[in-house]
Amino acid sequence: MSSTTSGPSRTAPDDRRRAALDVLLDPGLESLVEMILSSPAPDTYEAHAIDGAVRFRRRPTRSGWTFEVDSVEGRDPLADQDPTRFAPLAAELAAGYPDRKANSYPYAWEHVAQIFDHPCAPDLCVLHTAAHHQQEHRGEHGSLGVVQARAPFILAGAGVRRLGLVDRHCRLIDVAPTLLALLGIGAGAGVRPGVSGTPGQPRPDAYLASQDGDALVELLDEGAAPQHVVAVLFDGCNPNRLYDMAASGEAPNVARLLGLGTGYRYGAMASLPTVTLANHTSLLTGCHPGHHGVLHNAWYDRDLGRQVVTESPATWQEAMRWLAPGVETIHQAIKRRRPGAVTVSVNEPADSGADYSTFDLFRQGRTDELLPDFSVLPPFTAESFADADESYRWSTFADEVALRQATAIWGGSHLGIDYPPPVFMWVSFSLTDSAFHEGGPHGDIAKAAVRDTDARLGAVLDAVEGAGVFDRTAFCLVADHGMEENDLQVTGNWEDPLRAAGISFRDEASGFLYLDV
Ligand SMILES: [Zn+2]
Helix, strand or coil: CCCCCCCCCCCCCHHHHHHHHHHHCCHHHCCCEEEEEEEEECCEEEEEECCEEEEEEEEEECCEEEEEEEEEEECCCCCCCCCCCCCCHHHHHHHCCCCCCCCCCCCHHHHHHHHCCCCCCCCEEEEECCCCCCCCCCEECCCCCHHHHEECEEEEECCECCCEEECCCEEHHHHHHHHHHHCCCCCEEEEECCCCCCCCEEEEEECCCECCCCCCHHHECCCCCCCEEEEEEECCCCHHHHHHHHHCCCCHHHHHHHHCEEEECCCEECCCCCCHHHHHHHHHHCCCHHHHCCCCCEEEECCCCEEEECCCCCCHHHHHHHCCCCCCCHHHHHHHHCCCCCEEEECCCCCCCCCEEHHHHHHCCCHHHHCCCCCCCCCCCCHHHHHHCHHHHHHHHHHHHHHHHHHHHHCCEECCEECCCCCEEEEEECHHHHHHHHHCCCCHHHHHHHHHHHHHHHHHHHHHHHCCCHHHEEEEEECCCCCEECCCCCCCCCHHHHHHCCCCEEEECCCEEEECC
16 A cells, blocks of 8 residues: 555666766856755655755655655755745745745655656756756746746636635645536545555545545535536746736736636645646646656656657647556546536647547647638737747647637537537646746736736636526636746756766756666
8 A cells, every 4th residue: 555665766876876966066057956856765855955955755644645854964955845935926026036045845845756756757856946047938947946836726606715816825736636626526535646556545535536636625615516617727827927917907807717716826836847748737637747647848768768758749649648557637537427528628738538629639630620820810919929929929829729619619519519518628828838938927928928818718708608607617727837037147057067077867858867878
């Protein structure tokens, strides 16, 4: 029953890890390297920073895991796990580019540990500093720091308590169990997953077959459960920015949802790595990336002897082949209890079990049936940014395609097939991620993306009203990770110093180091 007896296979002996650590902890890399994570033994984890290190252990309990610090040298890099840091917007703006002593790492222990449960976990996981300008992007995410992990979270509509914006926080892994509880689907026997290949700990309160997260039942009204749930994802949307625009009238549809429900000021924390596909899958499965299987945008599979890439235009549609055995999506969990329920997945790669899925059409080679007229900018588009920025333009069209599918299905017919009002619909919008990357979360392009995406959210709400079921429908607004502005002056990489030191390595997805493969 316990999952403490085995761990992922590792090929790099301690001396190789130590040699790489010595390079990465050199003062010359201090501005780029926040900390380095590793698991030198099963259920044992280390975080090393230039000014200190911590070693901690994980033990199973009746209701999950407990973590105990084994030893600390210097400053404990994971000591500060305050989820309320740098919120609201003014606090984030005042913080600038928080360094390791100012930053916080909510839920750090479980987020670190879960990575090393995956059979393809790296030997070392290197986290970028908040300031590191690592690509051309002004905005970044992927790290453990609170601003990069923090996504907005709003639950609203039928069956949801109306508390407005409250001083609370949760995890993205809590979203799927919460939506299932909201739909009135009861909890039952499942497992809390752990080390890959082990059965996991039984839990009696599971909404999904495998479940790390917990349902936020405190948000549910005592009245009748909604008959429909619509979840909308604003990819990469910084919640401080979003809530501020809702309050100032620039995101009226987000404000409408806040008026119809409850939003978490301190957000929903993404799992490590705080990147897109790993956390879309966490949202849809209620499991951490190290447990659901989609570990990162890319990783190295030691058994297959090759790189695995999940997040690319060529591989998104096949990404769910990496789901671990026993992991269920929310679509599958609904249909296991209600076989006749119709569920819909719009522009979302984590789609297993959905009756309708955009990515299923891609897999069938039917992409052309969804394509819009690219010569005309779609509605809800800030033309100046769409004309000037290729990623803004591309995402605008992608989100237009999403909106057309969602509204058509609520209208009762799409691509020649009739649909009843779906029990569950997931809609992913991508423009916020593109724009927040491009100009950072506080630039004009980010604000334009929020306005455009808020308008598309409004069109989805209108479509549900048009179907005559608004009063029986609940809504969720969430993102897959946060977005933090970086410092254009802080550039460089750790690959060159590692090579110069004669260390053999692969660096997957900019931070997953595999030594000697
Ligand atoms: Zn994303």
